Amino acid sequence: MHKSFSVLLALGVCLVSVGCKSGQRPPAAATEAADGSTGPRVYVTNEGSGDLSVIDSAMRKVIATVPLGKRPRGIHASPDQKTLYVALSGSPNAGPGVDESKLPPPDKSKDGIGVFDVAQNKLLRMLPGGSDPENFDVSKDGKYLFISNEDASSLSKVDVASGAVLTAVKVGGQPEGVKMTPDGKRVFVTSEEDGTITAVDPDTGRIVATFKVGHGPRSIAFMPDGSKAYVNAENDGSVVLVDAVRFKVWKTITLGERGVIKPMAVLLSADATKLYVSTGRGQKVFILDTASQAVLGSVTVGRRPWGIALSPDGKTLYSANGPSNDVSVVNLADNTVAARIPVGTGPWGVVVLPH
Numbered sequence: 001m002h003k004s005f006s007v008l009l010a011l012g013v014c015l016v017s018v019g020c021k022s023g024q025r026p027p028a029a030a031t032e033a034a035d036g037s038t039g040p041r042v043y044v045t046n047e048g049s050g051d052l053s054v055i056d057s058a059m060r061k062v063i064a065t066v067p068l069g070k071r072p073r074g075i076h077a078s079p080d081q082k083t084l085y086v087a088l089s090g091s092p093n094a095g096p097g098v099d100e101s102k103l104p105p106p107d108k109s110k111d112g113i114g115v116f117d118v119a120q121n122k123l124l125r126m127l128p129g130g131s132d133p134e135n136f137d138v139s140k141d142g143k144y145l146f147i148s149n150e151d152a153s154s155l156s157k158v159d160v161a162s163g164a165v166l167t168a169v170k171v172g173g174q175p176e177g178v179k180m181t182p183d184g185k186r187v188f189v190t191s192e193e194d195g196t197i198t199a200v201d202p203d204t205g206r207i208v209a210t211f212k213v214g215h216g217p218r219s220i221a222f223m224p225d226g227s228k229a230y231v232n233a234e235n236d237g238s239v240v241l242v243d244a245v246r247f248k249v250w251k252t253i254t255l256g257e258r259g260v261i262k263p264m265a266v267l268l269s270a271d272a273t274k275l276y277v278s279t280g281r282g283q284k285v286f287i288l289d290t291a292s293q294a295v296l297g298s299v300t301v302g303r304r305p306w307g308i309a310l311s312p313d314g315k316t317l318y319s320a321n322g323p324s325n326d327v328s329v330v331n332l333a334d335n336t337v338a339a340r341i342p343v344g345t346g347p348w349g350v351v352v353l354p355h
Helices: 002-022
Strands: 041-046 051-056 061-067 075-077 083-088 112-117 122-127 133-138 144-149 154-159 165-170 175-180 187-191 196-200 207-212 220-222 228-233 238-243 248-254 266-268 274-278 284-289 295-300 305-310 316-321 326-331 336-342 347-353
Touching: 041 305, 041 316, 061 122, 061 336, 075 133, 075 347, 083 133, 112 133, 144 175, 144 187, 154 175, 175 220, 207 248, 220 266, 228 266, 266 305, 274 305, 284 305, 295 336, 305 347, 316 347, 326 347
Parallel strands: 133 175
Antiparallel strands: 041 051, 041 347, 051 061, 075 083, 083 112, 112 122, 133 144, 144 154, 154 165, 175 187, 187 196, 196 207, 220 228, 228 238, 238 248, 266 274, 274 284, 284 295, 305 316, 316 326, 326 336
């Protein structure tokens, strides 16, 4: 374990050096006037077109398109909501059924975390993020990023101020979802390949536990007290509620037929009374009651919904629908789709911020 940790740390330092010498200059944004609207802004990463769509939620239209780089996927805001971080990857897209032997080699110079200034609507710089960063979480104080490195099966810790990769920890195969516990004492990382979660001490990089959760976990949502967490099990058609203290499965909640309903992202309401689950090719978002674990209902939102986010008032849900290149606007009062907004190619992640 110590040997692997040292090797990965050396790789991280190397990537810092490469990132510093790359001299990549962020491109300018293409912007449309927002006509004075003060509606919340919806930010959508488009994996295929390599850009960020900025949506005015009041007008329900894209008001800016900002080029980011290769394959933008995971997107999260800083604690003060002044900055957005975006995972970028130079590895070719190897989706289901793709013959990886025929893909071009990865371009590691394109790997990194884009730093986007919300006020300026502008990409400021690139941070190193380890190899093939896919998703991540931001520490409670905003000083560190914890990043899943898909092709390296590792978790990288990056210092935001210095841009240094501080540690890199070997975790399960094809890591994706990363979430820090509410108290900030653990970082949970899903392994899509192994069907496990690895719990890591964020200060030392020590692995605290690894436990099974189901097939194809990608996303994690903690209850406010940190005692339990919801994890999707994509290939089981279910969501798993885990004991986040004892590191074991507490309950499995079936949403639908395996292979048809494919749970992807899990998201809690602000008061944690409801859980929202996107289901990929299942085309739906499910709503669960967190007290009873019962399915309250579902709404068909579009083709392969992946990333989901809630409006600041909790009344509206936005889903990124990859193959149809649009975002659905869901009215949660009656679970109906109020609008579908065209964005870039292959929308992946969504964040909503007040304006």
